[in-house]
Amino acid sequence: xxxxxxxxxxxxxxxxxxxxxxxxxxxxxxxxxxxxxxxxxxxxxxxxxxxxxxxxxxxxxxxxxxxxxxxxxxxxxxxxxxxxxxxxxxxxxxxxxxxxxxxxxxxxxxxxxxxxxxxxxxxxxxxxxxxxxxxxxxxxxxxxxxxxxxxxxxxxxxxxxxxxxxxxxxxxxxxxxxxxxxxxxxxxxxxxxxxxxxxxxxxxxxxxxxxxxxxxxxxxxxxxxxxxxxxxxxxxxxxxxxxxxxxxxxxxxxxxxxxxxxxxxxxxxxxxxxxxxxxxxxxxxxxxxxxxxxxxxxxxxxxxxxxxxxxxxxxxxxxxxxxxxxxxxxxxxxxxxxxxxxxxxxxxxxxxxxxxxxxxxxxxxxxxxxxxxxxxxxxxxxxxxxxxxxxxxxxxxxxxxxxxxxxxxxxxxxxxxxxxxxxxxxxxxxxxxxxxxxxxxxxxxxxxxxxxxxxxxxxxxxxxxxxxxxxxxxxxxxxxxxxxxxxxxxxxxxxxxxxxxxxxxxxxxxxxxxxxxxxxxxxxxxxxxxxxxxxxxxxxxxxxxxxxxxxxxxxxxxxxxxxxxxxxxxxxxxxxxxxxxxxxxxxxxxxxxxxxxxxxxxxxxxxxxxxxxxxxxxxxxxxxxxxxxxxxxxxxxxxxxxxxxxxxxxxxxxxxxxxxxxxxxxxxxxxxxxxxxxxxxxxxxxxxxxxxxxxxxxxxxxxxxxxx
Numbered sequence: 001x002x003x004x005x006x007x008x009x010x011x012x013x014x015x016x017x018x019x020x021x022x023x024x025x026x027x028x029x030x031x032x033x034x035x036x037x038x039x040x041x042x043x044x045x046x047x048x049x050x051x052x053x054x055x056x057x058x059x060x061x062x063x064x065x066x067x068x069x070x071x072x073x074x075x076x077x078x079x080x081x082x083x084x085x086x087x088x089x090x091x092x093x094x095x096x097x098x099x100x101x102x103x104x105x106x107x108x109x110x111x112x113x114x115x116x117x118x119x120x121x122x123x124x125x126x127x128x129x130x131x132x133x134x135x136x137x138x139x140x141x142x143x144x145x146x147x148x149x150x151x152x153x154x155x156x157x158x159x160x161x162x163x164x165x166x167x168x169x170x171x172x173x174x175x176x177x178x179x180x181x182x183x184x185x186x187x188x189x190x191x192x193x194x195x196x197x198x199x200x201x202x203x204x205x206x207x208x209x210x211x212x213x214x215x216x217x218x219x220x221x222x223x224x225x226x227x228x229x230x231x232x233x234x235x236x237x238x239x240x241x242x243x244x245x246x247x248x249x250x251x252x253x254x255x256x257x258x259x260x261x262x263x264x265x266x267x268x269x270x271x272x273x274x275x276x277x278x279x280x281x282x283x284x285x286x287x288x289x290x291x292x293x294x295x296x297x298x299x300x301x302x303x304x305x306x307x308x309x310x311x312x313x314x315x316x317x318x319x320x321x322x323x324x325x326x327x328x329x330x331x332x333x334x335x336x337x338x339x340x341x342x343x344x345x346x347x348x349x350x351x352x353x354x355x356x357x358x359x360x361x362x363x364x365x366x367x368x369x370x371x372x373x374x375x376x377x378x379x380x381x382x383x384x385x386x387x388x389x390x391x392x393x394x395x396x397x398x399x400x401x402x403x404x405x406x407x408x409x410x411x412x413x414x415x416x417x418x419x420x421x422x423x424x425x426x427x428x429x430x431x432x433x434x435x436x437x438x439x440x441x442x443x444x445x446x447x448x449x450x451x452x453x454x455x456x457x458x459x460x461x462x463x464x465x466x467x468x469x470x471x472x473x474x475x476x477x478x479x480x481x482x483x484x485x486x487x488x489x490x491x492x493x494x495x496x497x498x499x500x501x502x503x504x505x506x507x508x509x510x511x512x513x514x515x516x517x518x519x520x521x522x523x524x525x526x527x528x529x530x531x532x533x534x535x536x537x538x539x540x541x542x543x544x545x546x547x548x549x550x551x552x553x554x555x556x557x558x559x560x561x562x563x564x565x566x567x568x569x570x571x572x573x574x575x576x577x578x579x580x581x582x583x584x585x586x587x588x589x590x591x592x593x594x595x596x597x598x599x600x601x602x603x604x605x606x607x608x609x610x611x612x613x614x615x616x617x618x619x620x621x622x623x624x625x626x627x628x629x630x631x632x633x634x635x636x637x638x639x640x641x642x643x644x645x646x647x648x649x650x651x652x653x654x655x656x657x658x659x660x661x662x663x664x665x666x667x668x669x670x671x672x673x674x675x676x677x678x679x680x681x682x683x684x685x686x687x688x689x690x691x692x693x694x695x696x697x698x699x700x701x702x703x704x705x706x707x708x
Contacts, residue, residue: 012053016060019050023066024165063136063164078150078227081141083129084188085247088146089325090308090332096287099309102331103283106311109320109328115311117280118259119289121297122306122332123242125194126223128156130243132187135166142226145689146325155226158235159193163270185250189266191243195222196301199238210476218303220681224642228678229696240302243271258312279312290333297335298367306334339398339408340373342366347378347391347422351430351454355445359384359422361395361407368399376405380442381424388412392419430454433590438540438580449538451490451590456483459538463491465651467544468536469525473518481507491536492597494522530557530607533598535654537591540581543654549573550582551607557595558605561586632703634660639667641684642677644697655704667692675700 023046047066054061093099107115129149131139140156142149156162166187195203195218203221204214215221225237246254246262254262260279267273276293280286290307297304311317311329320329346362359378366373376397378384387410389395394414395407424444428435433448446452450459460479464471471494482488487503497504497519504515528536531551535544542550553571554560560582568579585591599605638656640649640663647655652675653663667674667686674687675695687694695703 009057012057013060016050016053016057019046019053020062020065022046023050024163066164078152078229080144080148081129081139081151082148083141083144083146085253086146087127087129087143087149087190088322088327090330091326093331093333094336099287099290099331099333100283102309103286106320106329110316113316115316116313117283117286118263118277118310118312119280119286120244120277120308120310121274121293121300121304122308122334123192123194123274124217124219124303124305125192126219126226127190128152128193128226128241129188129190129247130156130162132166134185135187137162137164150227152226154231155228155234156193158231159239159241161241161272166269186248187250187269188246188248189243189271190245190247191241191271193222193226193239193241194218194302195225195237195239197303198301203237224678224681227680227684230678233678241272242274244274244277244308253318254314257314259310259314259317260312262314280309294335298338304335306332308332337398338368339396340366340368341394341396341411342373344389344391344393344395344407344410347384347389349425349429351428351446351452355447355449355452355455357424357428357435357444357446359424361389363395363397363405366397368397368405373397373399373405376407378407381437381444382442384422390415390419390421392416428452428454431590433588436584438577445540447584447588448590449540449585450594456490460488460491460494462538462651463494463536464525465536466647467532467651467654469528469532471518471525472521473514474521478507478510478518481510490594490597492594492601495526495598495601495603497522526601526603528604530555530605533557533603533605534560537585537594539585541578542582543657545657545660546573546578554607556606561592561595632659636661636672637664637670638662638673638675639664639671639683639687639692640675640677642680644675644677647697652700659704673700 026046050066054065091102093102103115107113127143129141129143130137137157138153139151140153140162141151144150157164197218200215200218200221207214215224221237222239225234225239228234243266244263245259246265248254249265260277263273263277278289280289286307286309293304293307309331311320317327317329320327322328343364344361345364348360348362349357350360351357359381361376361378363374363376378389387407389407389410392415394411396409396411397405398408399405424435424437426435427433428446428448431446431448431452431454433446433452435444435446437444446455449455457476457479460474460482461476462468464474464479474494479488485503485507487497487500487507488494501515501519504510504518505512507515510518529551531544531547534542534547534551534557549571550560550568554563563583565576565579565583568574568582569576574582586595595605633656636656638653638661640652644652656663664671667683667690669690671687671690671692673695674683674692675697676684676687677697684694686692
């Protein structure tokens with residue numbers, strides 16, 4: 001029996017070796033050569049059989065197994081990795097003259113020597129360092145501050161164009177002669193992780209459909225995807241790579257060869273190298289290469305923002321050396337933002353999920369940076385006024401960062417006198433409610449936060465949140481279905497769902513039990529105290545703390561609704577901005593209708609222990625509750641970045657404010673905490689630069705324990 005078992009194990013070991021070789025070869029063909037020879041179904045069958053055998057014989061799983069590219073446990077945090085050689089930034093050139101000045105500096109430091117260059121496309125992605133030991137991928141890190149970066153090894157294992165073992169190429173092909181040297185000790189290379197444009201566009205479509213914010217550009221999407229604490233998220237993002245330099249071979253710098261030789265070595269070892277790199281014997285050839293790609297870049301499947309020019313000889317590179325921040329032997333020629341001239345056909349306005357009314361320029365279609373642009377955000381009324389943008393104007397437009405369309409300037413010399421000035425609407429174009437601009441704010445907002453269709457989904461989610469009426473089971477997917485089916489048009493309609501249970505059960509995500517649980521949660525929410533209802537209604541500036549103060553002071557919603565601004569300002573902790581917001585909210589007829597529907601549904605409109613209805617003479621003599629003991633958030637400034645999994649961003653900010661802290665939108669030296677969710681971006685980098693304490697979402701919730 002033991003012999004049969006041993007034979008099965010040997011057979012499994014041999015089959016695993018064959019499967020790994022085949023899968024790696026097909027991965028190489030697909031992700032590096034772009035030349036697959038089998039279909040997805042056949043490839044998936046290879047992977048299925050590999051996992052089946054590895055599950056049966058877990059001790060036979062190898063570090064370079066293709067199964068390590070998917071799944072994996074979420075990381076607690078990213079550790080720090082010290083770079084063996086600093087990852088310096090490149091100096092920039094923005095004109096032909098600046099490129100010629102770079103060439104003169106190089107030749108001046110190498111008098112009498114022949115100098116040749118290599119020109120490469122400057123990929124707009126995230127720089128990474130890769131380390132291999134004895135041929136196996138052991139560590140990957142970000143640039144960080146140049147001397148150390150974040151350990152993102154597990155996430156880089158999910159980038160399929162990065163080999164887990166050096167020398168993995170076409171099945172059956174001879175190993176390159178360079179492999180023994182590279183695989184015998186430490187090998188380190190550097191490159192760029194990027195997101196192809198089609199994958200970026202598909203990702204943004206998925207995020208918008210899920211009600212999540214879109215990424216601004218492919219670089220941000222790539223950086224956010226690589227900095228995921230859950231490697232499975234990275235695995236699902238279709239990232240790619242180009243490697244561009246060898247740093248160490250067997251633990252030593254490369255021998256006296258050329259940069260071109262290094263690129264050839266990277267290709268031999270199975271890395272993906274950008275195919276457009278070219279040698280240039282003179283600066284005129286460099287400039288010609290830059291000119292060609294300035295025109296052709298729109299046809300690429302990935303974003304580039306310039307050309308990198310490097311001295312080809314590694315010996316000359318070493319002798320040229322570097323400044324404290326950049327090598328003297330390389331420079332980045334940055335493309336100017338591509339501009340075009342078009343006409344402003346009209347100015348429309350859109351209403352965001354928080355009620356912000358934003359003007360939008362409708363343009364005659366113009367081709368920019370590889371895509372057709374027909375709209376550009378005008379941000380707010382001040383922006384339109386400051387740039388003097390009129391309907392009918394001719395304007396210079398560009399893509400900011402080659403991604404976001406913007407109007408650079410108008411061309412007044414082309415005006416005919418028929419152009420029309422734009423004015424912000426006084427009523428919401430979606431629901432007809434009043435549009436206001438509060439003092440000190442740039443944005444205009446629709447006042448019907450509860451009934452405006454553009455704001456309903458966000459309003460419903462906030463209404464059901466922990467700070468609001470805490471309706472368990474009413475998440476984004478369910479809210480979307482309730483709105484699309486017409487079962488709910490405002491928050492008060494939630495309380496009529498019990499009479500429509502059959503229709504509720506018919507929704508995709510709600511079976512009988514789920515629907516019953518949701519209806520029970522809605523019924524329980526009727527008894528919440530007034531301060532929870534006030535917070536749930538989403539009145540601007542009325543978070544957890546202010547809602548408690550107002551509810552205790554007025555005692556009933558009726559008393560609060562009839563209070564004048566002067567009465568509100570007299571309440572401790574309520575300033576003019578809050579008072580104006582509260583008074584304006586309850587003056588809106590549509591909001592009054594919602595309150596009446598809530599009353600008829602039996603929702604509680606009183607605060608326990610508050611003043612009795614019908615006792616206006618003593619209304620403002622009611623003492624404000626004694627201050628609670630100081631919470632750990634009191635006086636602290638919080639900034640949130642990325643996607644939170646268990647809280648809405650607005651809910652988290654209001655939790656902070658309800659406990660005496662302050663939520664800010666940007667990181668500064670005064671920030672006490674940055675709470676980093678998934679896909680944290682530039683705010684996280686800024687926080688680290690300033691030494692601001694970074695909390696995970698779990699850390700934040702731990703901080704709140706006992707206070708919410």
